[in-house]
Amino acid sequence: MLTSASYEQCCHSFRWSDVERELGYTPGGALNIGWHCSDRICAAGKGAKVALVWEGLAGEPRRYTFDDLRLASNTVGAFLRSLQVAAGDRVCLFMDRIPELYLAFLGVLKIGAVVQPLFSAFGEESLRVRLADAATTTIITQRKHLPKVRRIAGALPCLARIIVVDHDGGAALQPREVAFTLDACAPVRDFTVCPTTAESASVLHYTSGTTGQPKGVQHVHASLLTHAITAQWVLDLAERDIYWCTADPGWVTGTSYGIIGPWCRGITQCVMDKGFSATAWYTFVEKHKISVWYSAPTAIRSLMQAGDAEVTRHDLSSLRHLASVGEPLNAEAVMWSQRVFGKPFHDTYWQTETGGIMIANYPGMHVKPGSMGKPFPGITAAVLDERTGAVLGAPQAIGMIAFKPGWPAMMRGYWNNARAYAEKFRNGWYVTGDRARVDEDGYFWFVGRNDDVINAGGHLVSPFEVESVLLEHPAVAESAVVSKPDAINMEVVKAFVALKAGHLPGSGLELELMNYVRKKLSSIAMPQEITFVDALPRTRSGKIMRRLLRAQEWGVEAGDTSTLESD
Amino acid sequence: MTDIPEIRDTVLQYVVQEYLEDDQARVTYDTALISGGYVDSFSMVSLKRFLEHHYQISIPNELASAEAFDSVTKIAALVHELLRQA
Numbered sequence: 001m002l003t004s005a006s007y008e009q010c011c012h013s014f015r016w017s018d019v020e021r022e023l024g025y026t027p028g029g030a031l032n033i034g035w036h037c038s039d040r041i042c043a044a045g046k047g048a049k050v051a052l053v054w055e056g057l058a059g060e061p062r063r064y065t066f067d068d069l070r071l072a073s074n075t076v077g078a079f080l081r082s083l084q085v086a087a088g089d090r091v092c093l094f095m096d097r098i099p100e101l102y103l104a105f106l107g108v109l110k111i112g113a114v115v116q117p118l119f120s121a122f123g124e125e126s127l128r129v130r131l132a133d134a135a136t137t138t139i140i141t142q143r144k145h146l147p148k149v150r151r152i153a154g155a156l157p158c159l160a161r162i163i164v165v166d167h168d169g170g171a172a173l174q175p176r177e178v179a180f181t182l183d184a185c186a187p188v189r190d191f192t193v194c195p196t197t198a199e200s201a202s203v204l205h206y207t208s209g210t211t212g213q214p215k216g217v218q219h220v221h222a223s224l225l226t227h228a229i230t231a232q233w234v235l236d237l238a239e240r241d242i243y244w245c246t247a248d249p250g251w252v253t254g255t256s257y258g259i260i261g262p263w264c265r266g267i268t269q270c271v272m273d274k275g276f277s278a279t280a281w282y283t284f285v286e287k288h289k290i291s292v293w294y295s296a297p298t299a300i301r302s303l304m305q306a307g308d309a310e311v312t313r314h315d316l317s318s319l320r321h322l323a324s325v326g327e328p329l330n331a332e333a334v335m336w337s338q339r340v341f342g343k344p345f346h347d348t349y350w351q352t353e354t355g356g357i358m359i360a361n362y363p364g365m366h367v368k369p370g371s372m373g374k375p376f377p378g379i380t381a382a383v384l385d386e387r388t389g390a391v392l393g394a395p396q397a398i399g400m401i402a403f404k405p406g407w408p409a410m411m412r413g414y415w416n417n418a419r420a421y422a423e424k425f426r427n428g429w430y431v432t433g434d435r436a437r438v439d440e441d442g443y444f445w446f447v448g449r450n451d452d453v454i455n456a457g458g459h460l461v462s463p464f465e466v467e468s469v470l471l472e473h474p475a476v477a478e479s480a481v482v483s484k485p486d487a488i489n490m491e492v493v494k495a496f497v498a499l500k501a502g503h504l505p506g507s508g509l510e511l512e513l514m515n516y517v518r519k520k521l522s523s524i525a526m527p528q529e530i531t532f533v534d535a536l537p538r539t540r541s542g543k544i545m546r547r548l549l550r551a552q553e554w555g556v557e558a559g560d561t562s563t564l565e566s567d
Numbered sequence: 568m569t570d571i572p573e574i575r576d577t578v579l580q581y582v583v584q585e586y587l588e589d590d591q592a593r594v595t596y597d598t599a600l601i602s603g604g605y606v607d608s609f610s611m612v613s614l615k616r617f618l619e620h621h622y623q624i625s626i627p628n629e630l631a632s633a634e635a636f637d638s639v640t641k642i643a644a645l646v647h648e649l650l651r652q653a
Contacts, residue, residue, distance in 0.1 A: 058601055119606065144588055260619075277633065289619035302608075456609070494608075507620040514613045515585060523609035 002233055003364035007374065014377035016408060019229045023264070030195035031201055031221045033076075037263035039193065046266045052097050053242075053270040053288055060287055061288075062099060066266065069106060070148055072182060074191035079180055083161055085138050087112030087194050090204060092131060092139040093249070094149065097273035100248060104140050105259055109221075111204060112194030113138075116204045116216075117478040118144060122443075125469060125520035126214075128152040130157060130206045134216055134415055140167050147254040149173065155212025156269035163292040198222035198408075200525050205252045205413060207352040208462035210451040216415030217352045223256070226356035226409030230376060233259030234348060235292055236321045243269040244285070245294040251459065253325055256409070257294055270289030272405040278306030282314040289318040296326035299343060299458035300333045301488050311340045323348055326458025328446040328488045333368030347372055347443070349401075351432060352460075353424070355409030356521055359401075372436065372444040380404035382429070382437055389426040396439045398447050399542065402429035452482070452546050457489035459524045463546065465525065466493060469520045473513060480536045482550040483531060486498035495527035496549055498535055505532030521526045537562040569622070574643040581617055586610060596640045601633045609637055618642070624649045630636060636653065 002010055017027075024040070025031050041047070047564065055061040064072070066467060084093060091108045093115060095101040101117075108115045115135055116126060118140075127148065133140065135158040141149055142164050153159055153176065160176065167179035196202070202221045231237045231281040235257065242263050247253035262269045270288045274280065276299065303310075322337060322345045329347040337345045340467035346361040349372040361373035369411065375381035380389045383399030392399040403410075410430065414421045424430055435447040438499040465480035470479040477500045484494035499505060510530045518526040537545045540563055549560035569570050574598050583594055600606045606614060615631050618624065626649065635645050 026607035145590065147588055273604070275599070275602045275607065277637075280602055488608075507616065509621050511613060511616045514616060518610060518613060523607050526609055526613060527610045528609070 001236070001364040002362035002377075004366050006352055007362065007365060007377075010286040011375075011377040014223060019225045021501050022388050023225065024227055025198075025225070027198070029197075031200075031224065032109060032112075032193050032196045032546075033071055033224050034223055035193045035219050037106055037260060038066060038073055038504040039128060041066045041263070041266040042267065044071050049266065049267045051263060051266075052099065052102060053236045053268065053269070053271065054097075056098070056273045064083065064099065064103075066263075069103065069263070072103040073106035073110055074188040075182060075185050075314040076104045077191055078188045079185070080107065080111055080113065080138070083138070083163075083178065084460070085111065085113055085161070087140060087196075088201065089113045090116045090134045090138045090567045091168045092116040092118055092123075092134075093119055093144055094118050094127065094139055094141040095165065096142065096144075097248060097271055098142065098165075099271075100140070102259060102271070103182065105249065106263075106308035109196075110191070110193045111478075112196050112200065112415040114201045115207075115241060115255075116342075117255055118206070119248060119522065120524050121524075122250075123518065123520045124148050124152050126465075126522055126525075128155055128335050129213055130216070131156050133205055133206075133213065137161065138163065140165060143168070144178075176438065183345070186285075196221050199412070201412075203255055205255070205352050208453060208460045208465060209420070210462065211358045211464050212420070213394070214462065215417055215420055216467070217411045218413045219354075219355050219409065220412050223355045223409035224260060226271055226407055227256050227261040228264050229378075229555055230360075231257065231265055231267075232359040234346075234357050234360045234362060234376065235261065235294055235323055235523070237262060237265055237267045237292055239266070240290050241267055241320070242291045242318070243267050243294070244272075245269065246286070246296065246299060247294070249427075251298075251402050252355070253294075255355055257325075266314055276302060278310045282310060282316065285316055285319065286314045291318050292323075293319060293321070294323045296327065296458045297324055297329045297333060298327070298489050300324060300337065302327070305488065308340055309439055316341060320342065322346060324358075325350065325357075327455050328372070329370070334367065334369035344369070346389050349446070351434075352511060353411045353432075355411060356404065356406075356407070358407075359402060364383075368441075368443050370437075370445065371439075374442050374444070379407055381444070383438055383444075384426065384429060384431065385548070386435075389429070389431075398435055398437045399445070400450060401434045402426070402433045404428070405430050432458065442554075452550075454481075454483040454491055454493055456486075456492050456524050458482075461493055461525045463493075465521060466495065466517055466525050468497060469517050469525075470513060472520075473516050475499050475509060476513070478544075480544045480546055480549055481527065482546050482553060484553045492528040494538060494553055495524060495530045496533050497530055499531050538565045540565050569647070571643050571647050574622075574646050575639050577621070578618070578642050578646075579639045580612070581621075585613075586619075592599065594639075596643075597638050599637055600639070601637045606636070608633060614642075618646055622646055622650060624653060
């Protein structure tokens, strides 16, 4: 365990080659995440150990052992091969948190194809853009999401197969659609796993930026090394733990630490596929005796809001270690957790692009409430001067968080977008786009982003994407989208809209625009508030000054307004 | 004044039409909408806007909790009470 005393020593002695040895990986040899998370665990004699405890809306929990994972992922892999899905193909997983999602994740990797997980609450436009960009050949989905997929399938010439995992023989399937019921298939015992290498593409997660369409973040099988060691040293996962990562695998936390991290270490994990309520969450922890819990600040603040009395109604004594990710964890939440659970939530920091945890508060270290913690051993982190790109060495100086490239889980590129990838580097550093300061003890403290991207409850939303969709509505002449403070989600989407002649503002139109964005993009991207304006503030060159609108929402100084058109 | 059964039917119809992709999903007056995962916390804001617009009421944020919106029955009771007070 990393303690305050041993941290420096660990940083000094850390070698990725030690992690390689522990995982039985020989550089240059085969490396496959799907195999490591199932077959390797079984080969180590843990095939009968429970790997997944799944609980949905109704019925008893379902349990899968590591041997079940091995057989089910073999079966998925064999089925995909029978459909001529090839290594390197992008296979989208568009499902709720059902067992098939987790099993198919490993199966796709086992045939050397690239998993493209997408959040099942995405609207059709969000889905279409991401599938078109990745030239996805296959989508695995559920009956309930099929109407959405059907509406866009005609615009996706590369999409050759739509696999439905729960087709009940009811409504007829259409061309390209094929039913696949895992439980009804004979388990495939002997399966040749594709001998992918460390640099073979594994997972393609999409992330939003300030401008342009979302970018596909390309990861490789080597990311396993990062996930394995951080799952142990940061999340503190050990043989007897029962682990719960509350993230959806549509987002990177849900795959890196909701699938790969725990399973490559042979850890039992639980998944709950239902909506949020404090009672349901505490009941889940109590019922399954969760010992390690990895969640998000938005959820923690929602639990705080539900009150302390709800905590006392449950036996939560199984909880041993708590961690958080997605957005800055405020000091109040850390102190609340210490008070009600008797242990603090440990904040961790990383991004879709970094693939794994980069800065963290470690289990044995002193937690400074509100701090991001310290860089993971093996990671070189710094804050850079925003103007010059030079490393800021002085304590408390605010700059851009940056990492020296070279850790295993680092993205290998943005899909088909080499220029955007190149723009992420400066003076030999990968620059995150987040700003922080470092205190005298080496702890990082989050300050904010240096772009317009909105972090709504831990999910990044591109203002450009929302503005683009709003502009497609016949009533909208122009729009500007900014963040707005929110007590639970930290920030949410707010839109300013100017209407075309002949359209009048009102609550009916506001609702219509909200639902329009929600269905096209997602509920997260839906403006939680819309203000109708006659015109948007622009620079003399015509660019919308989002900065001015954001400052207005946050009640802060707008800064330099000398270029404002109306000045 | 609009009665509770009428509000329930209007809200149920809206929820099914707006938030459910799966036409085979069985949602009743008492189905858990929020904790059941049919309507997430972000979408709840649009549901609140619908109620305010349709019934010409203002729902204070402190009353628009996940618990109060967790079923059509609960929503109808809340709307009915606000209409009664108006």
